[in-house]
Amino acid sequence: MNKLEIDSVTLEFGEKRVLSDIYMHFETGRVTGILGRNGSGKSCLLRIIFGTLQAQYSNVRFNNSAIILPSLFLELDFLLRITLKFAILFVFYMLN
Secondary structure (H helix, E strand, O other): EEEEEEEEEEEEOEEEEEEEEEEEEEEEOOOOOOOOOOOOOOOHHHHHHHOOOOOEEEEEEEEEEOOOHHHHHHHOOOHHHHHHHHHHHHHHHHHH
């Protein structure tokens, strides 16, 4: 089973800390959801995972090996499947 982990994610915009020491793990075949109020950093966390937003600090591992975020989707096709499942569930949740 493949496992993607993000650890110690910290994101600040100026003086405002949006994310502080976030840890999550994703596994092949499992659905993971991110819940929170508006403005709590859910989209920022996903953008950090996708590599489109640079966090002040983050540690990303695939099967316990450190990886570089910008090449994440080029190297890990399973993540695309997980992300697609999450996106579909998120849209469904928001519509209901």
